[in-house]
Amino acid sequence: MAIVSIPTAVASSARPLKSRRRVRMRLPAALALLPTALIVLVVYIGCMLWTVRLSFTSSTLLPKLDWVGFAQYSRLFMNDRFLVSAENILIFGTLFVSGCLILGFLLAVFIDQNVRAEGVLRTIFLYPYAMSFVVTGVAWQWFLNPGLGLQKLVRDMGFENFTFDWLVNQEMAIYTIVIAGLWHGAGLTMAILLAGLRGVDADLWKAARVDGIPTWRVYLSVVLPLLRPMVVTATVLLATGVVKLYDLVVAMTLGGPGIATEVPAKFVMDHLFERNNIALGTAAATIMLITVVVILAPWVYAKYVRPQGRPA
Amino acid sequence: MTAVVPQGRRPKHITIGRIGIYVFLISAALFFLLPLWIMVVTSLKPMEEIRLGNILALPSMLTFDAWSKAWSSACTGLECNGISVGFWNSVRILIPSVILSIAAGAINGYALSLWRVRGANLMFGILLLGAFIPYQVFLYPLVRIFSMTGIYNSLLCIVIVHVIFGLPTMTLLFRNYYAGLPIELFKAARIDGGGFWTIFFRVMLPMSTPMIVVAAILQVTGIWNDFIFGLTFAGRENLPMTVQLNNIVHSTQGERAYNVDMAATMLAALVPLAVYFVSGRWFIRGIAAGAVKG
Structure with a gap:
């Protein structure tokens, strides 16, 4: 951080001339990084700590700085809306990530079979990713609404008793969000895995053919392990998307029917900006933060922090 | 055989x-x-x-009635001026946000990859970690800070927010790009007496076109599709298209005009779809580059 680097410029005045000149040369670089350093300090660290601090207060409409210990957290874990949110994000996260990985892998493998119109197919599979979650949510809400959408379509085809009311069914509504999420994200997974497949050594395929190993077996036992880095990348990317799940729910179900499709991000937003319960909202945000940090910290550390600087 | x-x-x-x-x-x-x-x-x-x-x-x-209605007379809450208002708001948010976040990313990436500043890697590490943290963790304090400085609910406010939360990806993109360039280039420029900014503007920036294109694709689609920041920081006057679309769909009184809803949805999807179809392979490259963060 520049806060660390600026004192070095001052302290170095006592050092030999050579190092002083080098430091002066680096000063513009430090200054260029200063705004970002300030943002990191104030926003990424400061606002985060502020949120955590607020979760230990009794703030409602306006922030207070009293201390009520873990009272908000115990209220949070007694709160039906929050418990439903937590359960929903687990269901959505598991099905969305595994669904995207499976569908994305299948699409990538099938598209890799020297098919015709590969470019067209790839374009079709990936275009949803360019659209916003609001657009995705509105489109799927229209298609899945029982009155005029899919259910009516199938009934008009002669299946009078066909029922597909997941969108308005308390038990099933969260799965419609999973479907919309899959539609949005599977193409991205395909693109990442396809790039990996194209990097697989052609000799490997020759060797497998000589040995007479069936193609599906090669994909499952040889290629898939080789794609591990891509699978990890896709998983992390999808998992961050899961935590941020908000717009899709707002556009598609508004958390309903009832509270059936509430998610943590929406719980926080509602309590901060509509229900005037800042302390409870920030407590829920802190739980989200802890969840993400626990999952990601070791991975980010291993990938980015440990290998210091560029290899010269 | x-x-x-x-x-x-x-x-x-x-x-x-x-x-x-x-x-x-x-x-x-x-x-x-x-x-x-x-x-x-x-x-x-x-x-x-x-x-x-x-x-x-x-x-x-x-x-095409629904399209013209969606564009110019659909109701978003109390006002009935169509989604065109949101479209122009999104354009006004998009242009400065994209330019500034790319500029910030390029400068940061350059300083991080080619200059040794003490603590810079720690800063970068925190920034990257920040990319994964749910926005809900930052929103409330940010709202307080912006209201204290008096710019809350303004165009400036939403642009700043987009730049702040674009920093991790943009910095990473340019850092990796500059780190991949031959170091001799930088060393030669240093020997010729080039300073920090001279090297940046004369040597590095002219070589950055591919990365700028990738970054622009990422930011244009990302910022155009944003919902949560627009909702929280832009203010009533500057609500972006996504928020207006959501308002149109959810606030229609009486029977819902599905054709207008769908026309509005198509209009909101048009810009990112155009970017996607025009940029083709570049879009995938952009995602792949952005996915490095993942």
Whole structure:
């Protein structure tokens, strides 16, 4: 951080001339990084700590700085809306990530079979990713609404008793969000895995053919392990998307029917900006933060922090 | 032997396997195209036809009424000026946000990859970690800070927010790009006496076009599609298109005009779709580069 680097410029005045000149040369670089350093300090660290601090207060409409210990957290874990949110994000996260990985892998493998119109197919599979979650949510809400959408379509085809009311069914509504999420994200997974497949050594395929190993077996036992880095990348990317799940729910179900499709991000937003319960909202945000940090910290550390600087 | 093995297999592949592959790929393509098809045909039908007809069917009578209504007279809450208001708001948010976040990313990436500043790697590490943290963790304090400085609910405010939360990806993109360039280039410029900014503007920036294109694709689609920041920071006057679309869909009084909803949805999807189709492979490269963060 520049806060660390600026004192070095001052302290170095006592050092030999050579190092002083080098430091002066680096000063513009430090200054260029200063705004970002300030943002990191104030926003990424400061606002985060502020949120955590607020979760230990009794703030409602306006922030207070009293201390009520873990009272908000115990209220949070007694709160039906929050418990439903937590359960929903687990269901959505598991099905969305595994669904995207499976569908994305299948699409990538099938598209890799020297098919015709590969470019067209790839374009079709990936275009949803360019659209916003609001657009995705509105489109799927229209298609899945029982009155005029899919259910009516199938009934008009002669299946009078066909029922597909997941969108308005308390038990099933969260799965419609999973479907919309899959539609949005599977193409991205395909693109990442396809790039990996194209990097697989052609000799490997020759060797497998000589040995007479069936193609599906090669994909499952040889290629898939080789794609591990891509699978990890896709998983992390999808998992961050899961935590941020908000717009899709707002556009598609508004958390309903009832509270059936509430998610943590929406719980926080509602309590901060509509229900005037800042302390409870920030407590829920802190739980989200802890969840993400626990999952990601070791991975980010291993990938980015440990290998210091560029290899010269 | 190599001549024998493929010969024995090929017919089998062409018949059953090949058909299976195409059946799977075509049904997947239909699944992905379905919502787009439904949006387009619904937006071109009058309401009576929507109520009675088949959701998949082509309109029997083509009408662009819903499109013009969605653009200029659909109601977003109390005002009925259509989604065009949101469109222009999004444009006004998009242009400065994209330019500033790319500039910030390029400068940061350059300083991080080619200059040694103490603590810079720690800063970068925190910034990257920040990319994964849910926005809800920062929102409330940010709102307080912006209201204290008096710029809350303004265009400036939403632009700053987009730049702040674009920093991790943009910095990472440019850092990796500059770190991949031959170091000799930088060393030669240093020996010629180039300073920090001279080298940046004369040597590095002119070589950055591919990365700037990738970054622009990422930021244009990302910022255009943003919902949560626009909702929280832009203020009533500057609500972006996504927020207005959501308002149109959820605040219609009386019977919902699905054709107008779908036309508005198509309008909101147009810019990112255009970016996607025009940029083609660059879009995938952008995602792949952005995915490095993942």
